[in-house]
Every structure is written in C-alpha cells, then in structure tokens.
Amino acid sequence: MEQKPTACLALADGTIFYGRGFGATGEVVAELVFNTAMTGYQEIMTDPSYAAQVVTFTFPHIGNTGVTPEDDEAPDPVAAGIVVKWDPTEPSNWRAASDLATWMERRGRIGMGGVDTRRLTRAIRQQGAPHVVLAHDPEGRFDIEAMVARAREWPGLVGMDLAREVSTAQSYRWDEGLWRWPGTFGSERPEKPLRVVALDYGAKRNILRSLAESGADVTVLPATATAEEVLAHEPDGVFLSNGPGDPAATGEYAVPMIRQLLDRDMPIFGICLGHQMLALALGAKTVKMSHGHHGANHPVRDKETGKVEITSMNHGFAVDAQTLPEGVIETHVSLFDGSNCGLKVADRPVFSVQYHPEASPGPQDSAYLFERFAQAMRERRGD
Numbered sequence: 115m116e117q118k119p120t121a122c123l124a125l126a127d128g129t130i131f132y133g134r135g136f137g138a139t140g141e142v143v144a145e146l147v148f149n150t151a152m153t154g155y156q157e158i159m160t161d162p163s164y165a166a167q168v169v170t171f172t173f174p175h176i177g178n179t180g181v182t183p184e185d186d187e188a189p190d191p192v193a194a195g196i197v198v199k200w201d202p203t204e205p206s207n208w209r210a211a212s213d214l215a216t217w218m219e220r221r222g223r224i225g226m227g228g229v230d231t232r233r234l235t236r237a238i239r240q241q242g243a244p245h246v247v248l249a250h251d252p253e254g255r256f257d258i259e260a261m262v263a264r265a266r267e268w269p270g271l272v273g274m275d276l277a278r279e280v281s282t283a284q285s286y287r288w289d290e291g292l293w294r295w296p297g298t299f300g301s302e303r304p305e306k307p308l309r310v311v312a313l314d315y316g317a318k319r320n321i322l323r324s325l326a327e328s329g330a331d332v333t334v335l336p337a338t339a340t341a342e343e344v345l346a347h348e349p350d351g352v353f354l355s356n357g358p359g360d361p362a363a364t365g366e367y368a369v370p371m372i373r374q375l376l377d378r379d380m381p382i383f384g385i386c387l388g389h390q391m392l393a394l395a396l397g398a399k400t401v402k403m404s405h406g407h408h409g410a411n412h413p414v415r416d417k418e419t420g421k422v423e424i425t426s427m428n429h430g431f432a433v434d435a436q437t438l439p440e441g442v443i444e445t446h447v448s449l450f451d452g453s454n455c456g457l458k459v460a461d462r463p464v465f466s467v468q469y470h471p472e473a474s475p476g477p478q479d480s481a482y483l484f485e486r487f488a489q490a491m492r493e494r495r496g497d
C-alpha cells in the first residue's frame with residue numbers, strides 16, 4: 115500500500131512535491147537552494163549563511179555519517195530545512211553522536227525525504243531559487259492553497275537583513291584551543307600573536323579556527339560593532355565574516371563601519387558576505403543571482419597567477435565586477451559563469467573572496483588566503 119505523504123514542499127509557482135517527513139514537525143517559509151556537495155551536510159546545515167533557506171542536496175545519501183558536535187559551524191542548524199532523495203539511515207560512523215533525524219527534531223529543523231531531487235534541482239535551475247513552504251505533519255494534513263499563498267507572499271531575501279540576527283550578542287575571544295586543532299605552527303601559540311578583530315555576520319567556526327591557525331589571537335565582535343569599538347581592540351587586521359541575507363541590507367551598520375576602517379591603513383580580509391560588504395563599502399554594487407552557487411567543487415581562476423582553485427561556495431548574491439571603482443582590482447572569477455569571486459585594493463592590504471577558503475566542507479586549495487592575511491598584518495606591524 116502506498117504510504118501517505120507526511121511532508122510537503124510547495125513552490126510559489128504552485129508546483130507541489132510530496133515526501134516523507136523527518137526531524138521536527140511544522141512549517142517554514144524560505145528560499146529553496148540546491149547544494150551539490152557530496153559530503154558536509156552538517157557543516158552546511160549549521161552554516162549561518164543558510165538562514166531563511168531550505169537546502170536540497172543533489173547527492174542522494176544524506177545522513178549516512180550522522181552528526182557530531184565537532185562538525186558544527188554554529189551551535190545549532192541554521193538552514194530552515196532540508197529536502198533529500200533517500201530517507202536518512204542509521205549512521206555508520208564512529209564519530210556520530212546522534213543520527214541526523216533526531217538531531218534535527220531536537221533542534222526544530224524540518225526534513226523531507228523520498229523526493230526526486232533531480233527534478234527539483236532542474237526546477238530551481240530553470241526558474242531561479244524559488245520561494246517555498248516546507249511542511250512536515252505526521253498526519254499528512256496539508257493546506258496546499260494556503261502553503262502556495264504563503265510562499266507567494268513571502269518577500270524573499272532581497273533587502274532582507276539577517277546578519278545582525280545570527281550574529282553574536284556579546285563580543286568574545288575565540289579560544290577553542292590550538293591544542294585541539296594544531297595548525298601551521300603546531301600546538302604552540304606564537305610569541306606575539308597577530309590581533310584580529312573578526313566581525314561576526316554569521317561566522318562559521320572553521321573560519322575563526324583557520325584565522326587562529328594562521329597565528330592570530332581572534333576577538334569576535336557583533337555585526338553592529340562600530341569602527342571605534344573595533345579600533346579599541348588595537349587590531350593588526352580586521353576580518354569580515356560570511357553571513358546570510360542581502361549584503362546591501364547591511365548598509366546602515368556594516369558598510370559605513372567598513373568605510374571608516376578603509377580610511378585607515380588597516381589590513382582587511384573578507385569572506386563571502388564580508389567580500390560583498392567590502393565591495394559595497396568601496397563603492398561597487400551587488401546583485402541577486404538566479405540560483406546562486408552552493409557546492410564544494412566550484413572552479414575559480416586566480417586572475418593574477420592563472421591558477422585554478424577548486425572551492426567551496428555558498429552564495430546567492432554576487433559583486434557586479436563592472437561596478438568596481440578604479441583602484442579596486444578583480445582578482446578571482448568563477449569558471450562556471452564568469453561571476454566575480456575576489457577583489458583587492460591596489461597597493462593596500464585589503465582583499466576578499468566570494469568563496470570559502472576555510473574548506474568546511476570542501477577542498478583546501480584556497481587556504482593560502484589566511485596566510486596572505488597574516489603576512490599582510492605582519493608587514494604592517496613590521497615583524
């Protein structure tokens with residue numbers, strides 16, 4: 115006998131997908147994106163950049179390795195829900211502290227299995243990332259009309275400021291301990307660590323970890339910190355993190371703050387949302403992409419060396435390279451669609467990338483960027 119569907123995904127254009135629910139019950143409205151990574155579902159779901167987004171994975175087996183707190187990029191999953199091909203099975207992994215469905219249930223995240231994710235991904239590619247309602251009800255009661263209407267009425271991510279919502283409320287020192295993640299200088303702290311202020315717009319832990327591994331003492335400040343508050347820490351450099359939502363919607367706090375930092379000779383490094391906000395502060399514009407880039411094997415060309423990096427990506431907005439002002443150089447481009455993937459300010463230690471060099475999940479080709487930032491700070495300090 116056919117099982118009654120216990121989960122339902124309604125797209126704003128009226129397309130309906132049915133499946134089996136797992137994780138939490140309830141309903142969420144969000145943007146739907148597809149991610150092509152074959153591993154790293156936990157890092158993806160806990161990446162705060164996925165706020166207000168439901169993720170469908172093109173890889174069919176999600177949940178096989180369970181979840182472990184060590185792989186969290188934030189204390190809780192942030193993606194609004196996930197849609198997968200096969201129902202998650204019992205994990206087969208000695209590191210697993212929980213299975214995916216139980217973890218999602220405890221943390222209020224909805225999952226839906228048994229979906230033709232190829233068809234769904236094709237729909238996303240054709241129409242752009244759609245607005246959707248994802249619902250899980252063990253009784254299988256779905257008010258389809260109301261769900262479609264809710265998806266239609268949802269305003270979407272353009273103009274949505276989410277960075278300050280997911281940011282830390284209090285400043286803190288990143289102190290996970292290098293003994294746990296020995297990096298380029300082993301388990302020893304450097305004698306005179308570089309002082310980095312990291313603005314948290316939804317920062318992933320592995321970015322803070324990577325900064326620490328490159329020899330930095332990292333202080334994390336809330337998204338709305340002022341330039342005075344940043345400079346009060348006497349940093350050797352300032353890091354602008356990844357994060358959710360529309361970069362242009364941070365124009366009231368982040369962009370003017372970054373402009374003030376640019377007036378100093380301060381080394382600045384930005385990743386993803388940080389890259390986009392830096393571009394805005396420099397006078398460029400950002401645009402919403404059709405369905406964005408979400409995966410762990412995106413090729414990017416370094417325009418200066420010609421070298422190709424395989425990168426991890428997660429973004430739905432992009433910097434419009436045509437709008438970069440004089441003196442700001444495009445350093446990296448996507449080999450998928452030619453979109454901007456990096457910039458630097460000529461003759462200044464200010465640079466940023468659209469992709470994720472912290473490789474969590476994903477390849478480590480771009481780890482050199484953390485060292486480049488450290489080098490820029492050492493030079494400025496005269497080490």
Ligand SMILES: NC(=O)CC[C@H](N)C(=O)O
Pocket residue numbers: 163355356357358359360361385386387388428429430431432
């Ligand atoms: N990972 C990120 O920082 C994403 C940046 C921005 N929210 C975007 O979708 O483009």
